[in-house]
Amino acid sequence: MSAPGPAATPQPPVHVPVLLERVTELLAPACAAPGAVLVDATLGLAGHSTALLDAHPGLRLIGLDRDPDARAEAARRLEAAGHADRVTLVPAVFDELPDVLDRLGVDEVQAVLFDLGVSSLQLDRPDRGFSYSTDAPLDMRMNPEAGRTAADVVNTYPAKELARVLRVYGEERFASRIAAAIERERAREPFTSTARLADLVRASIPAATRRTGGHPAKRTFQALRIEVNDELGVLERALPAAIEALAVGGRIAVITFHSLEDRIVKQTLAEGATDHTPPEMPVPLPEHSPVLRLLTRGGEAASDAEVAANPRSASARVRAAERIRRAA
Template sequence: MSADEPREPALHVPVLLDRVVELLGPALATEGAVLVDCTLGLAGHSLALLDAHPGLRLIGLDRDPDARAEAARRIAAAGHTDRVTLVPAVFDELADVLAELGVDEVQGVLFDLGVSSLQLDRPSRGFSYSTDAPLDMRMDPSTPLTAAEVVNTYSHGQLARVLSTFGEERFAGRIASAVLREREKEPFTGTARLAELVRDSIPAATRRTGGHPAKRTFQALRIEVNDELGVLTRVLPDAVEALAVGGRLVVITFHSLEDRIVKQALAVGATDGTPPEMPFPMPELAPTLRLLTRGGEAPSDAETTDNPRAASARVRAAVRLRRAAR
């Protein structure tokens, strides 16, 4: 941590906290219930659930060592350490983690996707375009790929694809061209220079709306560096499989790409697989999930006023009805 960074993280405001507690509550009320928080972060949601359910056991996954350390401190301060197991893992390792811990099924699985408050609020991590910092963006600092490597080594086509697909950036080609031109003069090392280049690459009329012009580019680079969509796609079937009957899955997303993946995965489980030509439903092809939310639920206006970072959040949830036939 650099000398100019806060030693204490800024006040952490968990997004959609009351709704998450409400959605998971019925599955976690029994003694010995197990919740897997696949994106532990600063443990805001998990602490509220541990407080609400004295018999709850928590397994917290996070690839970020800074987040795990701060979460452990907060959990200890709340007196819950004896009910918590923290694991250094990417959440698509969920099945392996549960197998290693000898846990056959769980009553709840929670995902709070995207970048954490800790990562945003520590400039040295390179996630924010608001201050100059090394162009890093790794959630796990031990992994090799950084945002600087993406920006400085990807071809025009590769870079434009990343910006267009993961950032939904209309001007991906223009930005990629500018990056290739400028990196020939000097490689990119910091966030400020990249953010300024993106701003200059976008037409002035477009820059007047939609927040900071570099927002979509930084999102795209972060997703690429951490393989966020690939990890999410891989883990959702395992998360559903880990649920006991009556167990609940809750996922908070922050952009349409994540939400689409979650929507499609839950729809598969919530759909009756009986062929349309059959005269009656086939029990072995009945839905394994029931949706608990109507689409992706947004935070209230009051919450987004108090916590602007919540504005793009959406939550989807489902309960497990039965085990799939084998």
């Protein structure tokens, strides 16, 4: 029998950025501008940012992420790609963008990217508690050092409030039934693990419904993650700030993964692309003209080929717009 070889070096997780080709195409004109600055507001593993830095040698990146594990891995990947000298990584939630730019002395930027939802790193690390497919602590914090956990929500929210979270953020039809089951079971023993919660959700949903639509706990886990991280509130605050930071000719692209996010993005970009001249005025007024030009027709989805190669892209949609004038 041959002697055992040296232990294999752990390999970093494979990261496949969704809608990569379309996003780089949408942001290319802005990123090619002399002295261009790209803000990746949801850095993750820096897949999109690395591609844009590869394509635009003069581009500078400001990357925001609240997750220290993601920032560390992104920094390693960006350095390996030879881009460390053009990168500034900041521990921040993306609604802190105005403060971040102010601290860095940046008055305006040429491109902003949001890739919303859970990063590959978070999904692929079971101990973070984002996945219902493996047993792990019931956490779900994007910043592991901040705020309440999913266990806190599950164990302390009144049943009525818990049902609201599941119904609104998870679009869960059986929210009240699941919340009542959680209230009953947590009185016996507090929830601490993803597996126990996933099993309870499965048992709370009618058998006929369980047979379609993916894992029965998917909507509950989405709702808890959104609540724990205030994802929709952060997005509602961040989008107007990002648009305000764009230079004329600058572009914003936003990738969403569920209808709640997409609705906020759609409404915000549409508002910026609308003429707000009062209806009683006989002609459009320049100071009320649109500040944005939409670059996508609705939310553009991944191709069939991309979904086949990367199933996580199946629910992804991208919307983008260009800043065409300064606000009055």
